[in-house]
Structures are given as structure tokens and as C-alpha cells.
Amino acid sequence: MAAPAPAGAAGSPSPPPQLPSPFAELVRSPSSLEKVVLRGSRNCCVEVYLYGGQVTSWKNDNGEELLFLSTKAIFKPPKAIRGGIPICFPQVWYPLSVMASLMFRKCLALTEMHLVMQFGTHGNLEQHGFARNRFWTIDNDPPPLPANPAIKAYVDLILRPSEEDLKIWPHSFEFRLRVALGPSGDLSLTSRIRNTNTDGRPFSYTFAYHTYFSVSDISEVRVEGLETMDYLDNLKAKERFTEQGDAIVFESEVDKVYLAAPSKIAIIDHEKKKTFVVTKEGLPDAVVWNPWDKKAKAMQDFGDGEYKNMLCVEPAAVEKPITLKPGEEWKGRLALSAVPSSYCSGQLDPLKVLQG
Numbered sequence: 156m157a158a159p160a161p162a163g164a165a166g167s168p169s170p171p172p173q174l175p176s177p178f179a180e181l182v183r184s185p186s187s188l189e190k191v192v193l194r195g196s197r198n199c200c201v202e203v204y205l206y207g208g209q210v211t212s213w214k215n216d217n218g219e220e221l222l223f224l225s226t227k228a229i230f231k232p233p234k235a236i237r238g239g240i241p242i243c244f245p246q247v248w249y250p251l252s253v254m255a256s257l258m259f260r261k262c263l264a265l266t267e268m269h270l271v272m273q274f275g276t277h278g279n280l281e282q283h284g285f286a287r288n289r290f291w292t293i294d295n296d297p298p299p300l301p302a303n304p305a306i307k308a309y310v311d312l313i314l315r316p317s318e319e320d321l322k323i324w325p326h327s328f329e330f331r332l333r334v335a336l337g338p339s340g341d342l343s344l345t346s347r348i349r350n351t352n353t354d355g356r357p358f359s360y361t362f363a364y365h366t367y368f369s370v371s372d373i374s375e376v377r378v379e380g381l382e383t384m385d386y387l388d389n390l391k392a393k394e395r396f397t398e399q400g401d402a403i404v405f406e407s408e409v410d411k412v413y414l415a416a417p418s419k420i421a422i423i424d425h426e427k428k429k430t431f432v433v434t435k436e437g438l439p440d441a442v443v444w445n446p447w448d449k450k451a452k453a454m455q456d457f458g459d460g461e462y463k464n465m466l467c468v469e470p471a472a473v474e475k476p477i478t479l480k481p482g483e484e485w486k487g488r489l490a491l492s493a494v495p496s497s498y499c500s501g502q503l504d505p506l507k508v509l510q511g
């Protein structure tokens with residue numbers, strides 16, 4: 156399906172929107188898509204495409220890229236950009252057990268039931284929702300968020316459904332996204348979704364920040380904070396298991412939804428001696444995904460060997476869909492920091508990373 160034309164696209168008479176932060180600049184990328192560049196101290200920098208409202212780059216003080224972006228990523232609608240932080244909304248993802256119980260209890264409105272039936276390869280609601288392949292606009296007058304005077308580089312984006320979108324997900328909403336680069340190079344994304352239906356209907360959705368981390372070598376990476384957690388295994392018909400062992404390491408394809416995961420998760424890259432700390436709010440679950448070699452080869456926009464250099468850890472609300480009544484707003488926040496890791500020499504206590 157064709158995505159609506161970008162605001163201010165080539166040939167359009169509208170002037171480029173002004174950005175409230177002097178540390179943010181709107182530029183046109185070589186692919187001709189517009190992106191906002193946020194600049195921090197030294198070489199710290201974040202790039203956000205209006206297409207998808209998608210962060211595609213996060214660099215530290217040394218100008219080192221911290222997010223994975225495929226060399227084969229396609230910067231052309233309707234394909235979502237492969238890498239960075241795609242926003243997955245509105246997804247409708249129900250494990251079979253939940254779906255059966257919901258149907259049994261007849262507690263879904265007819266529309267919701269219709270959407271449940273669309274999950275998977277059926278129906279026309281895309282797997283990860285349509286927010287990641289729509290053109291967002293700059294929102295210069297968003298309702299205030301708690302003030303943090305230390306943050307100078309930020310941008311606010313907004314997405315509202317088009318007529319076409321309403322045909323595939325019949326709900327009116329306002330999705331506000333703030334992307335902010337903190338003074339120490341931390342990256343945060345705050346999503347606010349409001350039900351603006353005027354017919355009194357609630358809506359339900361699942362959500363994920365599909366974060367692709369750049370790693371040196373997947374076999375040198377471990378994830379801490381998810382051990383002993385329950386998860387649904389997408390590779391085993393979403394069956395529920397309990398994680399065993401001390402930490403999560405990677406030797407083959409993984410596609411798991413960890414349930415009620417802690418608010419902090421650490422990704423330790425032994426080779427780069429770097430630890431990513433993922434902090435999540437309003438997002439109970441965490442998806443962990445690496446396609447490994449076979450699936451990598453099958454993906455058009457992903458290099459055959461690139462699975463070695465990425466890991467997705469995705470703060471999400473998956474198991475229990477979020478329901479909003481008209482006028483209600485939901486907030487989900489992701490904060491990322493990258494700290495030098497001397498974990499190998501025992502100086503970095505993973506418990507301190509996880510508990511703050």
C-alpha cells in the first residue's frame with residue numbers, strides 16, 4: 156500500500172518546519188527522505204527520519220555508531236527501514252492462550268475480535284503495525300512533558316491516521332513521540348498515544364520499540380536481567396517457557412517475548428568492552444530477536460552475515476494489550492545508555508547496572 160506523501164516533499168511549496176531546539180536540524184538525506192539530526196557534546200549525535208518516526212543512528216562522543224542499520228536497508232516507502240529503532244504500532248498480538256480465553260469470555264468488542272482474526276498472515280494489519288512506514292510530522296507545540304533542563308537536543312513528532320489507515324485500523328489516535336539526546340549522550344524515546352475516537356469506542360494494541368543494537372560479534376554478547384524470566388517462544392508457536400541459566404548468550408536464531416521483564420536490561424559486548432543499559436517504563440515485556448544465518452539470507456533488506464553484528468532487544472507491551480478509552484493517553488518510555496564495560500575484569504557489577 157502506498158504511504159501518504161511526506162510533508163514538505165520536493166516540489167511542495169510549504170516552508171521547512173522550524174525546530175524548537177537549536178541543537179536539532181532538519182536535513183534531506185541522500186535517499187531524499189527528511190531526517191532530524193540532534194547534536195550533543197563532541198561527536199554525539201542522533202538521526203531521526205520523519206518516515207517511520209524512526210531513529211536510525213545514535214553516536215557516542217567518539218562518533219562511534221551504537222545502533223545497527225543494515226547496509227541493505229531500503230529507504231523507500233512502503234518498506235520499513237531495517238535497523239535503528241522502528242516503532243511497532245498498532246500491532247495486535249495475542250498469544251493463542253490469551254486469544255482463546257478472551258474469545259471464551261466474550262469480552263472483546265466485535266471490532267477487536269475482527270482485529271484478533273487479522274493477526275499473523277491473515278487480514279491487512281501489518282505484522283508490526285503501520286507507524287513504521289508512515290510519514291510523521293514535526294510537532295512544535297506538544298503538550299508538556301516533565302521538564303528536564305539538561306536536555307537541549309530533542310524533537311517532537313506526531314502521527315495521526317490517514318483515511319487509508321482508518322480502513323485498516325478503524326480508530327482515531329494521536330501518537331506523539333519525543334526523541335531526546337541527553338547531556339551524557341543518553342538517548343530517550345517517549346511515546347504518548349491518545350485515543351481520539353469520537354464514537355465512544357475504546358481500542359487495544361500492542362507496542363514495541365524494535366531496537367537494533369550494533370554489536371561486535373553476537374557470539375561475544377550476553378544479555379543480563381532476563382535470566383529466570385518466563386518467555387513466549389515465537390519459534391515454537393508462542394509456547395511459554397522459563398529461561399534457565401545465568402545469562403542469555405546466542406548460538407542460534409532467537410525470537411522470544413520475555414514477560415514482565417525488569418525495567419533495566421544490560422547487553423554486554425565483551426569484544427567492544429561496552430555495555431548497553433536499556434531502561435523501560437510502561438513497557439512490561441521485552442522481545443529478543445536475532446534472525447541468524449538462514450533467515451538473514453531470506454531477508455531482502457538484510458546482509459547475509461549481518462546477523463553477527465546486531466541484536467534486537469525490544470522493550471514492548473505484548474502479552475497484555477493496552478486498552479485506551481476515548482480521551483485516555485498511554486505513555487511508554489525507552490532510555491538507552493552505553494557505558495564502557497570493564498565487566499571482564501570484574502569492575503562492573505551487573506547487578507549495579509541492572510538496579511541502577
Ligand SMILES: O=P(O)(O)OC[C@H]1O[C@H](O)[C@H](O)[C@@H](O)[C@@H]1O
Pocket residue numbers: 282283389410411442443444467469
Ligand atoms: O521483518 P520485520 O517485520 O521487521 O520483523 C522482524 C522480527 O521482528 C520481531 O523481533 C519479531 O519478534 C520477529 O518475529 C520478526 O521476524
